[in-house]
Amino acid sequence: MKFSENWLREWTNPQWDTNELSEALSLAGLEVDGAEPVAGAFTNVVVGHVLSVEKHPDADKLNVTQVDVGEAEPVQIVCGAKNVVAGMKACCAKVGAVLPGDFKIKAAKLRGVPSNGMLCGATEIGLPDDGVDGLHVLPSDAPIGMDIREYLDLNDSSIDVDLTPNRADCFSVLGLARDVHAISGAPFTQPFVDQDMAGSTACTQNVVVTESQACPKYVGCVVTGFDANAKTPAWMVQKLQRSGLRSLSLVVDITNYVLMELGQPMHAFDLDALQGDIQVRMAKAGEKLVTLDEKEITLADDTLVIADDSGAIALAGIMGGLSTSVTDSTTKIFFECAHFSRLAITGKARQYGLHTDSSMRFERGVDPMLPERALNRALQLFTEIAGGEVSSFESIVSEIYLPKPAVIELRRETIANRLGVAVADEQVQQIFTDLGFAIQDSDAGWTVTAPSFRFDMAIEMDLIEEIGRVYGYNNLPETPVMAPMTLNELPESEQSLKALKTGLVQRGYNEVVTYSFVAEDKQKAIAPDLPYILLKNPISDDMKAMRTTLFTGLLQSMAYNQNRQQARVRLFETGLVFYKNESEPTGATQVPMFGGAIVGPAKVAGWDMDSRNADFYDLKGDVETLLSMSHKLDKVRFETCSNPALHPGQSASITLDGTEIGVMGQLHPQLVKTMGVSGTVFMFQIRQDALLTMDVPKASAISKFPEVQRDLAFVMDANQRVQELIDAVTSVESDILQSVDIFDIYRGQGIDETQKSIAITLRIQHQDRTLQDEEVENLVAEILTAAKAVNAVLR
Template sequence: MKFSENWLRQHVAIEASRDQLAATLTAIGLEVEEVTPLGEGLEGVVVARIVAAEKHPQADRLQVCRVDAGLDAPLQIVCGAPNARVGLLAPLAMVGSRIGELTIEAAKLRGVESNGMLCSARELGLDSDGSGLMELPDDARPGTPLAEHLGLPDATFELKLTPNRADCFGIRGIAFDVAAACGGEVAADGIEPVAAQTDAALEVSLDAGADAPRYLGRVICEVDAARATPLWMAERLRRSGVRPVGFLVDVTQYVMLELGQPMHAFDRDRLQGPVGVRRARAGEALRLLDGREAVLDEGFLVITDADRAVALAGVMGGDDTRVGSATRNVFLEAAHFAPAAVIGRARRLGMQTDAAHRFERGVDPGLPRQALELATRLIMETAGGRPGPVVEAVLPEHLPQPRTIPLRRARLARVLGLEIADVEVGRILRALGLVVEADAGGWRVTTPARRFDLEIEEDLLEEIARIHGYDRIPATVPAGATRVAPAAEGLVAEAELRRQLVARDYLEAVNYAFVDAGLLARWDAGEGAVALANPLSAELGAMRTMLLPGLVDALARNAARQQPRVRLFEIGKVFASRASGIGNRESASAEAAAPVETARIAAVAAGAASAEQWGTEAREVDFHDLRGDLESLAACAGAVLEFRPSQRPYGHPGRSAEVFRDGRPAGWIGELHPRLLAGLGLDHRAVAFELDLAPLQRRALPVAEALTRFPSVRRDLAFVVPQQVPWAALDACIRDAAGPLLAGLRLFDRYQGKGVENGCKSLAIGLILQDKSRTLTDRDAEAVTERVIAALRDGYGASIRS
């Protein structure tokens, strides 16, 4: 919210300086992001009128102007502004004045004397427009100091408002908070009803239930819409970040900024009537004021003219009924729309408007009539016209009602930790515009309709605390003993897993939990995705079902910025409308209807396996590098992982695997599919894993055992198996056949080539055998070896290599 300091002070008289006002606003929760002084250093800048202009004899783009600055004789000024013309009133910096860092002096420009400088608004620091001289209204008097004429000095304040303070999207709303904090009093609004001077009216109706419970309209005839917006109004709009575009539109913008109530003006002659509010129909089209063609559905509200959609309710008007300088009869509307009926509608069309911003957060349902009366008076004062009666359609049962909230004196003292005098409590609440009645235990407080955020007693406590001053609340150390819960021995802490990956040269990434639904579809991970009802943008429209899409997207951004070696990991939650996707969802059943959350850990690596160095040969990271990193994580929990071939569409065929722990699925690891990488703009290999966090955190409690006194026996075998048989299957087969005497299994060689049949591979393993109660004999070792050979032969066609 951006506004003029002078405009605010017109509504609330306070003694605070500008700096004190800014500090107070921030202290009471209305954070001041920026304060921009206006009109400082304008000494010597006056209003001047160009009374003559001739082409410069030595320059095509310069004019020699004779300027009336209220002196005895006109001044000669050389000017290159394209809009310099006879009769124009503009600011003139006199000789000796300073504009920014420039001191104005008498000079010769191309041989012609110039005694001052005609200025643009940008040169004076009043606006961003530097396209020409700042044009002043015809009633300005030459020689008048510009600061006096424009109501300067002033300053623009820009507030960062929290969503619950919708009432502060208008000057009047801010004034109540300032009055309470600074000990002032909000001036009366001075809005009096304007009597009808004609019977001209349009019937209005409501057909959207609770979404639009109030709609008011008024016809004003014989308006001179070509009149220029008054300077005082135009300046207030500019200082609030709104550029004046035309008188009728400027009036509606002015009323919105002052009261917080959005309005719209229609050209009455383009309406047939009656005017109504209803739900849009599927496929209904509407051309908006910004020229775009919006295709609507039942989720939108529209304003209708004889059932023809002419405006998007709460968002933007339609192009067919827009007002302009030729408008003679105008129809003003002011309405109350429920926040739920407007939230997200503008963003669905890829736009955001001031009206939607306010209606989404909630607007006082009592403001439409005040706004209509104020706008009528402003129009008549400048452009004349004859107003008709105010026509209202209302559904009282759907309008928000004031709340009466009990506030206990004892509760106030207990929560804030200090005693605040009853008189001060009453002053604060009344200054905020609340109705206060004292009772035996405290107060009964009735909230105004504009304060949607005040619902319970705690809300009133917060109001008193922030206005009284958080800095005035004493800091008290909590009493009592604090119980420190020991970390569970059966779980590996997330911090330990983070440290392990960081030690292996990974950087932690933090990505949004919101992703583009199209990105999930590219990964074939859209099943069960939770769509957001009110997304921040179309690119953040769904909750992520995997960590890898966001992580790989971050990798692609790093690669696009010439980072040849990227290693990233993330620990976070994924979301699904049912138990689906990779990993083991132990906390949710397959029938769960509510969205479920699952903690995951994921990593991705691309580029060289090691950082650039002279000691090792450079090579690209591969599946086995990442598997080593993953097994180091599993080792933190003493877990043994099992890997089985995977067929996931985003994995490279033959180079990816499903990960299991204790026979239960835990996640996925592998090289990403080249087609997926090409779609993401990556032209080199990337390997990744993603697992549920729980299987990597769960560990058995340590149990002490005595070291065995008996030696181990090792038997080495080399056997030939078909190429397609994975080691994971052979590993499981060997362990099952060897039985309890197997203390260790080592795969120490893999060979293909001369002496090995095509389509086969030779694997050399070491069987480490040991018994805790006796020394094993050769016969024991041979029996285990024979069982292993038989199991491999029967199960996988393996043969001992000669």
């Protein structure tokens, strides 16, 4: 928010210069982005009264003027401005003046005619361009000879404060002044006297509020008999310009002035353009509205509008409509001042491609007690400038829906514990009193009631923060942190997520962190069968669905890298996915996942190896690395599956003890273009809870007795899974079978083309004695029988 420093000092005037004020605001949490003088550096420029204008005898484009600068005699100045006329008042730089850019004014002769000064345009003295091709024209009542810096109040700065969303109360000069008063101790004085402007004449405009929860307070009145030609006074135009607003018309300027001064958005309607009652209601789906900026929008049925019998005439809390706007011919005005709930306004301006000062404030929260005060202030200004008769106020208030101030218990010991300093009771009470809080003593400290304009107060730590920033963060003592250095050990049955990440990093992966909300079309494409949650207030249209899989973000990151000539990409991510579940309080079941994706060469290119692209088994090896770190690889099964995101011939579900814990495979070829990637992409996703619990290994003695190895080759159907054979072999109950390993898979000569040969090695050993040949033969016989049960026969 940009504001005039001098305007702020009308409310509270600490003995600080501009830099000190800016630093104090920043240290109090109101970060100042910049402070700029409202005019350039110049001296000895005064109000000049042009007495006469004559043509230069030797130059067609020059004039010789006599200018009264408040001295005993007028000065002669040669001027080339097109708009110079006798009787006007303008900025006059006297001899000895220094203008911006260190330009010094000296007595001179122009084409033989003496010139003792310079009549100036706006930009020549560092003022904003006024759009006039020539001299900057001053009002006729400007005092002759008065220093321009004093007359135009140019010893001022425009300060730009970058407010955080929780400090909506500081979107006004009043709010900023309140904080400056608290942190500086300078007196706080309201520069105007509140007046009750409600008249005795009945308000002729009826108002009906059907959405009381969205609009718990609506106040309005009619003004008639005013001077329609009244202009905005220069002092108001000046303050608005220095706050980043341009002057448009008296009514608009007054509503903007009150917006900047008190923080309350307002609107004015042309009473004669209204048809029937004003209605505060939800829009009808498809209803049209042409806004003040002449943009036609089609309204959704979840949008709060101000309407009359003709339809919507304003977007509530955002922008008025063109059809009922105040014009130069308006003779009757209906002023509106309302309180709209934050949820009713949040996201609506963005939904229609708008952004206004009004919506910015209502989205963050406006003081519900402010409408009456702001309306009175606007009417006070309007009648002082343009006159007119004010009707009684039309006021509709639903107390039940007005925000209730937070009541919070504050303990002395918490202040000392959190801030590291004992703040005196008197100082604590003074801080909250200056900030507008109500504070009462209690047994442990105080009971603090937040003011109606502080929507960010909820818990005790919010109050501690207020004390800290007003007391001064730079005044807090430097206290060494005393904390136990012994870290809790991770139980042996739990796996470290960091260790899992490190495992993939060591295999060439890079970690990415992507948004939890994704484009709806990508969500539908990658997981069409999973119901998802749509955000009510998305950041953008391509980020409005909560992800049900990590694949969406991983593929987006992969596309980003491929578009920057990265051929070999290996990425992983850990994060939550969100399954729609109406039975949950949040409407979703959140599941932590571990996912990854690879594309491009399997290895970094080198002179000593052949280049090949990564395939399904490269990814499977990476997945098996994660599973082996949790000592669960021998319990996991990779089963063929049908997943809409994956190639039907190169995909597998990952199951543990009969429960699916993840999925892996090649990205479906039909989705390659949709997801913006290229090449053959392989992906996996596993539930974190399956990886973070670890089977604790058990130590066993190494046998000192000899080991027997038997190699067996089985012939089985080519389409049959090898895992079936391994499961059958290991199902044989035996205390001497130590392991079963595959060492060869063969297809070719001597084997039917519909079959394959699987060769395995059996490690056989007893812990306490030497094996007998009969024991080994009996075990092999049992294994052959078990293998035959799955249609695998000895080759």
